[in-house]
Amino acid sequence: xxxxxxxxxAAVRADFPILSRRVRDNQPLVYLDSAAxxxxxxxxxxxxxxxxxxxxxxxxxxxxxxxxxxxDAYEEARQRIATFVGGHPEQCVLVxxxxxxxxxxxxxxxxxxxxxxxxxxxxxEAGFDGDPRLVLGPGRSIVVSELEHHANLVPWQQAxxxxxxxxxxxxxxxxxxxxxxxxxxxxxxxxxxxSITAQSNVTGAITPLVPIVERARxxxxxxxxxxxxxxxxxxxxxAGLGVDALCWSGHKMCGPTGIGVLWARAELLAAMPPFLSxxxxxxxxxxxxxxxxxPPQRFEAGTPLTAQAIGLAAxxxxxxxxxxxxxADHERHLTACALAGIAExxxxxxxxxxxxxxxxxxxxxxxxxxxxxxxxxxxxxxxVAVRVGHHCAWxxxxxxxxxxxxxxxxxxxxxxxxxxxxxxxxxxxxSYFRGR
Amino acid sequence: MRLDSxxxxxxxxxxxxxxxxxxxxxxxxxxxxxxxxxxxEIRLRVAVDGQGRIADVSYExxxxxxxxxxxxxxxxxxxxxxQSEAMIIESxxxxxxxxxxxxxxxxxxxxxxxxxxxxxxxxxxxKCALLPWMALKDALHRSEGISR
Ligand SMILES: Cc1ncc(COP(=O)(O)O)c(C=O)c1O
Numbered sequence: 001x002x003x004x005x006x007x008x009x010a011a012v013r014a015d016f017p018i019l020s021r022r023v024r025d026n027q028p029l030v031y032l033d034s035a036a037x038x039x040x041x042x043x044x045x046x047x048x049x050x051x052x053x054x055x056x057x058x059x060x061x062x063x064x065x066x067x068x069x070x071x072d073a074y075e076e077a078r079q080r081i082a083t084f085v086g087g088h089p090e091q092c093v094l095v096x097x098x099x100x101x102x103x104x105x106x107x108x109x110x111x112x113x114x115x116x117x118x119x120x121x122x123x124x125e126a127g128f129d130g131d132p133r134l135v136l137g138p139g140r141s142i143v144v145s146e147l148e149h150h151a152n153l154v155p156w157q158q159a160x161x162x163x164x165x166x167x168x169x170x171x172x173x174x175x176x177x178x179x180x181x182x183x184x185x186x187x188x189x190x191x192x193x194x195s196i197t198a199q200s201n202v203t204g205a206i207t208p209l210v211p212i213v214e215r216a217r218x219x220x221x222x223x224x225x226x227x228x229x230x231x232x233x234x235x236x237x238x239a240g241l242g243v244d245a246l247c248w249s250g251h252k253m254c255g256p257t258g259i260g261v262l263w264a265r266a267e268l269l270a271a272m273p274p275f276l277s278x279x280x281x282x283x284x285x286x287x288x289x290x291x292x293x294x295p296p297q298r299f300e301a302g303t304p305l306t307a308q309a310i311g312l313a314a315x316x317x318x319x320x321x322x323x324x325x326x327x328a329d330h331e332r333h334l335t336a337c338a339l340a341g342i343a344e345x346x347x348x349x350x351x352x353x354x355x356x357x358x359x360x361x362x363x364x365x366x367x368x369x370x371x372x373x374x375x376x377x378x379x380x381x382x383x384v385a386v387r388v389g390h391h392c393a394w395x396x397x398x399x400x401x402x403x404x405x406x407x408x409x410x411x412x413x414x415x416x417x418x419x420x421x422x423x424x425x426x427x428x429x430x431s432y433f434r435g436r
Numbered sequence: 437m438r439l440d441s442x443x444x445x446x447x448x449x450x451x452x453x454x455x456x457x458x459x460x461x462x463x464x465x466x467x468x469x470x471x472x473x474x475x476x477e478i479r480l481r482v483a484v485d486g487q488g489r490i491a492d493v494s495y496e497x498x499x500x501x502x503x504x505x506x507x508x509x510x511x512x513x514x515x516x517x518x519q520s521e522a523m524i525i526e527s528x529x530x531x532x533x534x535x536x537x538x539x540x541x542x543x544x545x546x547x548x549x550x551x552x553x554x555x556x557x558x559x560x561x562x563k564c565a566l567l568p569w570m571a572l573k574d575a576l577h578r579s580e581g582i583s584r
Contacts, residue, residue: 024438373474373500373564374443381439389474397475403498404474432439433501 005329007322009415015041015318016413027383030421035201035229035362035409036387037251040315044254047314048307059304060280060297074306077313078296081261084316085246086237091269093262093296094309098228099151101247101262102195104299105224106155108272109136109193110162115273127292128273133222136163136192143187143194143221145170145178146399149201150392152226156195165192170212172399176203176352183215191221198230198246202391202407203352204335204362206230213242222268228252233331233360233411235324244268250308255315259308262299269295276301319412327412331361334410334419338363341423347430351405361410364391367426370433372404378429379406384421442558446551447505454504456511460494465579467571471563476503480571484579488519493572500564502555507568509548519576525549526569533562 013019016039021029031039051073057066059074075089082089095101112134115123123130136142142156142165160167168186171179178196187194194216199206209225216223225246230236232253238246245264251257264272274281274292281301283291292298319327336356342348342365351364367375376388387407390397397403408422463481470477476499483492493511497504514522529549532541537557541550555565 371500373476373502373561377442377558377561378439394475403476432443 005326005333007326007330007412009330009413012322012413013415015043017042017045019413023383023385024381030382030384030418032408032410032414032418032422033385033387034232034411034414035252035407037257038232038254038411039413040254040256040311041318043318044256044311044314048256048311051307051310056307059306061303070306074304074309077309080313080316081309082263084320085231085261085263086239087263088266090294090296091263091266093264093269093299094305095247095260095262095299096258096305097251097260098226098247098249099260101260102152102224102226103155104262104275105193105195105245105247105264105272106159107275109134109142109165110159111273111275113137113163123273125289126273127298129271131271133192133220134271134273136160136165138164138166139190140192141166141168141188141190143168143170143191143196145196145207146172147176147178147197147200147203147205147207147396148393149197149226149228150394151228152195152197153395166190170196172396174400175205175354176200176396176400177205177358178207180208180211183211187212187215187219187221189219191216191219193222193224195224195226198225198227198236199233199360200352200393200396201229201362202364202393202396202405204360204364205353206358206360208358209241209243217242229360229362232319234328238263250312250315253312253315253319255312256308259305259312261312266295269299272299274301275299278302280304322412330412331410332356334414334416335359335361335363337416337419338408338410338422341419342426345423345427345430347434348426351400351402362407363409364405364407365426366402366405367429370429372406374433375406375426375429378432379422379425382421382425382428384425386422441554442561443501444551444554446509446548447501450505450508450548451501454508454511456493456495456508456515457497458494459496460492463492463494465575465577465582467574467578469567469571469574471499471503471567473560473563474499476500476564476567478503478507478567478571480507480568480575482572482575482579484519484576490514490517490519490522490576495568495571497568499567500561502552502561503564503567506549506552506565509551510568510572513547513549514572519580522572522576526573529569530566532556533566 057070079089082092115128116135222244227248231248247262250259278301347368372388464484466481478497480495485491528545
């Protein structure tokens with residue numbers, strides 16, 4: 001099938017070996033859990049294998065032939081990954097996942113605060129030049145939102161607890177969008193940092209960035225973006241966003257697990273004290289002190305995630321080859337199909353916007369009188385893989401007054417048949433539990 | 437059908453008409469348990485009498501059919517029993533849940549709870565079935581601490 005947007009889904013599917021798998025008594029797998037983790041095309045698997053079979057060596061450490069080649073391969077991968085979001089390679093720190101990237105950012109504040117308390121000389125020795133914008137304390141605030149994944153909430157709770165700063169958040173509307181009506185009262189002169197999701201992994205709502213970025217800029221706060229659900233699913237250009245940092249996980253964009261990216265403005269990277277420390281992130285080391293490498297190496301302690309970076313670069317190449325705008329259009333089309341199908345089921349309610357305005361390709365639902373676990377079980381019984389639960393956004397669930405929901409998420413390799421299997425599975429769950 | 441072996445009639449019956457549902461006084465100890473993967477919750481109380489017998493189990497729970505039915509079956513299984521006997525059922529149920537579908541369970545010990553044998557084939561659902569039993573174990577533990 002070639003969709004109206006020109007995506008040849010059958011050809012795409014052939015690139016993903018796992019999609020020909022059968023599950024639960026030999027039924028074809030319908031994979032609708034890409035927002036949790038995406039499947040991997042053969043080119044990604046091949047790139048990792050080729051690296052291990054032909055090049056493998058420790059990066060930035062040896063002087064032998066393989067070490068040189070491995071270092072080049074790693075830095076070329078960084079370059080390719082940076083290009084994917086329109087950034088410079090020196091501004092891309094390769095970490096384990098978005099969770100680690102967000103911790104790196106949150107720790108920059110709590111470490112800077114602790115070091116500022118230790119005095120100017122001690123702080124400089126530990127790699128912190130004293131930028132007051134990173135120093136928190138009572139009277140300063142951190143702003144997140146009620147839509148956040150735990151990964152962009154708990155690290156900031158920790159930073160607030162360690163520094164005495166106040167944690168504030170933007171509330172949401174009943175349809176699961178950010179409510180900006182109190183923006184100016186929540187982001188204020190005392191706000192040091194705003195860290196916000198680009199797109200909710202539960203409701204699919206896309207954050208209206210412009211007013212938030214403008215407000216953060218106006219009060220002199222840093223603005224960070226959790227782009228886990230944006231970078232894999234739509235064209236993202238860091239230059240145009242106006243944010244100070246942005247992060248995402250490679251495994252959600254067809255890359256391997258164990259690799260994530262923190263992109264940040266050079267000036268921020270230069271100001272932040274080191275996060276993890278040890279080998280690879282230093283310039284010189286004496287028995288009692290060390291000096292530190294320039295970013296991005298400063299934030300990449302230990303042997304880097306080499307094969308993973310090379311796999312992620314291959315994923316970026318693969319997705320760019322198809323075209324991110326085309327993928328976004330395709331997901332939009334599938335989302336429209338899903339919303340239309342669900343609208344026919346009176347027992348099923350969508351958690352999140354029911355229109356396509358500023359909305360990504362995740363559809364979370366509640367089935368009246370049937371718990372999400374049981375809905376998921378019926379879908380699983382039909383070979384349909386969805387996510388059930390609170391989707392690591394417990395406060396959001398609480399705020400919406402729901403215990404758990406059932407989420408389908410669409411990606412480039414899904415087609416209309418997959419959407420139909422989801423909707424039919426929901427109808428089956430209704431009749432299975434209501435009929436008995 | 438696979439679904440029917442999971443959601444057996446006994447389970448569906450308990451899910452529809454939960455025995456002993458609601459929180460009651462008096463009680464000796466209480467336990468709250470959550471399943472962090474799905475957010476399901478149970479608050480369970482035990483009333484243990486002077487002879488170490490479980491006079492009542494009362495609970496409030498939010499969750500799937502499996503966890504709700506499990507709480508109801510638990511109530512029917514252990515009310516009126518000496519604590520020591522309740523704990524024998526608890527360990528038999530725990531063993532059944534860990535069996536990955538290899539054990540049918542002993543109806544002599546487990547009664548209605550053998551209906552959960554099918555759950556053990558779905559590792560993601562085992563926690564749902566165990567949640568009320570974890571609450572029972574914890575509540576009895578606390579109650580012992582109180583009476584000592
Ligand atoms: C919006 C959002 N933020 C953060 C994360 C955390 O990603 P990871 O678990 O790969 O670090 C996820 C994925 O689960 C997500 O969807």
